[in-house]
Amino acid sequence: MQRALSLLRGVVRVEIICRHPERFLNLCASNDVELWGLERVGDAPDAGEIRGGVVLRVYMRASGFLRMRPLSGEHGFEIRRVTRRGAPVLIRKLRRRYILIAGLVMCVFITRALSLFVWDIRVLGNERVPAARILESLKTLGFSYGSFGPAIKSEQLANELILEIPELSWFAVNISGSRADVLVRERVLPPEIVYGDTPSMVVAKKSGVILKLSVLEGAALVKPGDTVEKGELLVTGILDSRGSGRRAVHALAEIEARTWYEFSAKMPSASVVKRYTGEKKRRRAIIIAGKKINLYFSSGILWSSYDKITETRRLTLPGGGLLPVSLVTDSFLRYEPVSTRQSLERAEATLKSGLTKRLRDAVGDGEIIAVVWDTREENGAVTVTLRAECREQIAEARGFTEAELPKSELSKSEFSKIH
Amino acid sequence: MSRIGRAAERVAERFDIPAFPGAPRLTLLGSRRLHIERHRGILEYGTDFISVNCGRSVLGIFGASLELRSMSAEELLITGDISRLEFS
Numbered sequence: 001m002q003r004a005l006s007l008l009r010g011v012v013r014v015e016i017i018c019r020h021p022e023r024f025l026n027l028c029a030s031n032d033v034e035l036w037g038l039e040r041v042g043d044a045p046d047a048g049e050i051r052g053g054v055v056l057r058v059y060m061r062a063s064g065f066l067r068m069r070p071l072s073g074e075h076g077f078e079i080r081r082v083t084r085r086g087a088p089v090l091i092r093k094l095r096r097r098y099i100l101i102a103g104l105v106m107c108v109f110i111t112r113a114l115s116l117f118v119w120d121i122r123v124l125g126n127e128r129v130p131a132a133r134i135l136e137s138l139k140t141l142g143f144s145y146g147s148f149g150p151a152i153k154s155e156q157l158a159n160e161l162i163l164e165i166p167e168l169s170w171f172a173v174n175i176s177g178s179r180a181d182v183l184v185r186e187r188v189l190p191p192e193i194v195y196g197d198t199p200s201m202v203v204a205k206k207s208g209v210i211l212k213l214s215v216l217e218g219a220a221l222v223k224p225g226d227t228v229e230k231g232e233l234l235v236t237g238i239l240d241s242r243g244s245g246r247r248a249v250h251a252l253a254e255i256e257a258r259t260w261y262e263f264s265a266k267m268p269s270a271s272v273v274k275r276y277t278g279e280k281k282r283r284r285a286i287i288i289a290g291k292k293i294n295l296y297f298s299s300g301i302l303w304s305s306y307d308k309i310t311e312t313r314r315l316t317l318p319g320g321g322l323l324p325v326s327l328v329t330d331s332f333l334r335y336e337p338v339s340t341r342q343s344l345e346r347a348e349a350t351l352k353s354g355l356t357k358r359l360r361d362a363v364g365d366g367e368i369i370a371v372v373w374d375t376r377e378e379n380g381a382v383t384v385t386l387r388a389e390c391r392e393q394i395a396e397a398r399g400f401t402e403a404e405l406p407k408s409e410l411s412k413s414e415f416s417k418i419h
Numbered sequence: 420m421s422r423i424g425r426a427a428e429r430v431a432e433r434f435d436i437p438a439f440p441g442a443p444r445l446t447l448l449g450s451r452r453l454h455i456e457r458h459r460g461i462l463e464y465g466t467d468f469i470s471v472n473c474g475r476s477v478l479g480i481f482g483a484s485l486e487l488r489s490m491s492a493e494e495l496l497i498t499g500d501i502s503r504l505e506f507s
Contacts, residue, residue, distance in 0.1 A: 022470075026460035029492045036489035040466065 010062035010086035013037075017044045018077035019053040027075055033064035050078060062088060118147045119178040119324030126184050129167050134184060137164045145290040145324060149175045178324070199248035201404070202235035204228045205396035208257035218251030228257070234395065238404065248400065255395040259366070263358055264385045265351045269377065271342055274307070274335040281334075287312075287326040307333045344382060348375050351384040359388055366392025443473040450502070453480060455495040461487075469497060479505040 018024045021040075028035050037059040044053035060068070065081060072079050094100060121144075123131035138144060141160050143152060158171040170185035202218065207230045210222055218235040222228060237251035284295040309331045315323040352373065359368065367390060374385040446454040455471060455478070462477060463470035464487065469480045485499035 020464075022461040022464040025464060025487065025490055029460060029490060032492050034489070034491045035487070038487040038490070040486075 006061055007086045010084065010088040011059055012062050012065045012084045013057060013059055013082045014065055014068075014079055015041070015082050016056045016058065016077055016079050017050050017053050018056070019050060021054055021056055023075065024056070024077050027071065028060070028064070028068065031064075031067055031071070033060055033067055035060050035064075050076065053077075057082065062086070115178050116149050117178060118143075118149055118152075118175065118180045119145060121145065121180045121182060123182045123184065126186060128186055129165060129184070134161075134165065134168075134182065137161055138182070140164070143173070143180075149178070149180075152180075198250055199237050199400050200250050200397045201233055201237050201400065202251045202253045202255070202395050203398050204230055204232045204234055204255070204257075204394045206230055206257070206259050206392070206394045208259035208394055210234075210255060210257045211391065212254075212256040214254045216252040216254070217249055218253065220253070228394070237400065251397070253395050254393060256391060257394045258369075259363075259390045259392055259394065261359060261362060261388045261390065262385065263355050264383060265355050266381050266383045267347050267351055268381050269341055269344075269347065270339050270380065272337045272339055274305075275338045276333055276335045279303075279334040281332040283330040283332070285328045285330075287328060288324060292328070301332055303332070303334045305335050305337055307335065309333070344375075344377060347382040348384055351382065352386075355384060355386040359386060363390050363392055366390050441474060443478070445478075445504075447501070447504070450482075450500065451498060453495075453497045453501055453504075455497070456493060458493075458495050461490075461495075466499075471495065473506075476506045479503075479507060481505065 016024055025035070025038075035058045037057075039057045041055040041057055044050055044055050062084065065079070069079055121135060121138075123134050126134060135144070138157070138161065141157060141164070143157055152173060152175065154173045157173060161171050162168055167187055167189075168184050169187040170183075172183045174181040174183065208228060210224050210226050210228060213220055213222065213224055213234075215235050218237050219239060220235050222232075222234050228234065234255055235251045235253040237249050238246060239249055240246045281301065283299065286293045286295065311329045311331070313327045313329075315325045315327060317323060359371075368388055369391055370389045372387045374387070376383045376385075441457065443458055444456040446456075448454070455473075457474075459472035459474050461469065462472050466485055467481065467483055469485050469487070471478045471480065480497060480501060481503040482499050482501040485497060485501070488496040488498050490496070
């Protein structure tokens with residue numbers, strides 16, 4: 001710290017020729033001149049004024065040198081400056097370089113002026129609402145990259161944004177320098193309410209043969225072993241009893257059934273693959289505060305077939321700070337479509353994998369009992385057919401139709417309230 | 420030394436106080452670095468012998484490649500191969 005301060009005030013390396021070094025050192029101490037880095041160079045040359053003396057080199061502050069120089073004649077030593085360093089030397093060097101000084105002043109001014117604008121926006125606190133949607137809405141409200149920071153009215157922006165995006169419940173903008181942190185809180189939507197007492201029926205969501213039936217509420221219309229069609233009524237929600245007459249209930253049942261599926265997929269035996277020719281073209285562009293500036297003149301690509309790969313790289317400062325500048329590189333890779341005949345096994349494997357996934361999606365939590373595959377190759381195409389037997393839940397609740405409702409129990413207005 | 424000074428020295432010795440008023444403080448780091456506070460000036464300066472005025476006594480520093488690294492009105496820093504310190 002002491003040395004840094006000395007550099008700021010200017011440091012000189014001086015050469016002293018004297019007969020008695022200790023006297024010079026004591027003179028410095030008594031004049032409050034601090035010394036460091038003392039080095040004995042050797043004996044003084046005989047041709048000089050001081051014969052039989054020694055040559056010393058030492059660092060001292062520029063002010064110390066100016067204090068010691070007038071004492072040289074009186075105390076019998078010679079002192080001369082060898083080098084000088086520090087801020088005063090630098091300022092003296094730069095004093096006549098007007099353009100450089102003007103550049104420095106301009107640089108400081110521009111940096112200060114640019115720091116008043118928003119160059120980086122971070123959206124924090126969002127989980128369901130994408131950041132791109134929030135940024136797009138903010139843009140329509142006049143807040144985006146390049147906005148003037150002091151002119152941003154956070155509260156007004158918050159009110160307008162919440163109207164724009166109803167999923168948000170709270171919003172705030174914190175601006176520090178040229179970075180804006182957009183803090184949001186998402187609205188917690190109330191869960192969907194399922195009314196357990198709403199009259200409903202249970203129907204079959206798939207065709208099949210019923211294996212097991214457990215009715216929790218309502219009256220069963222089918223029994224194990226029955227074959228049912230998709231949409232067929234399985235459990236009714238209308239109960240008729242001697243005591244309470246006809247009444248509507250929320251029918252509830254677990255119905256397991258054997259179901260069958262048949263899926264087919266087709267694929268041409270010959271397929272087109274890309275063969276890259278090795279030719280490559282690059283187009284570069286810079287995005288400054290959301291504005292794209294192309295660094296090329298002709299954007300036309302004359303090739304008929306090519307892949308385009310876009311790579312966007314945000315420029316950063318050495319400390320990790322983001323700059324409002326992104327470098328976009330579009331790479332175009334030329335290829336020629338080549339028709340190749342693929343093996344039957346490979347085509348079959350591809351199709352089987354797709355059909356298996358389709359079957360799993362269709363069955364859901366159900367169990368696949370047996371699968372039969374059929375592969376045929378005809379007219380230049382491979383066709384794979386899947387036939388599967390499964391075991392799954394087929395019960396599905398549905399509301400009452402107006403005709404099904406017991407008229408004595410519910411009026412028309414009540415029906416419309418339910419639905 | 421004045422009577423008051425001698426009395427203060429006796430009190431410091433009696434109570435085992437490490438500081439003596441006006442006395443130099445010497446800090447020797449191994450045999451390579453000697454830091455002296457409250458010196459009164461250098462009497463002799465050479466590469467194998469440096470003599471420092473410590474007020475009531477003179478400190479002789481013997482060694483080889485002795486070098487004065489820094490000096491101010493209050494402090495001295497001497498480095499080199501220090502072999503012996505002698506008060507006279």
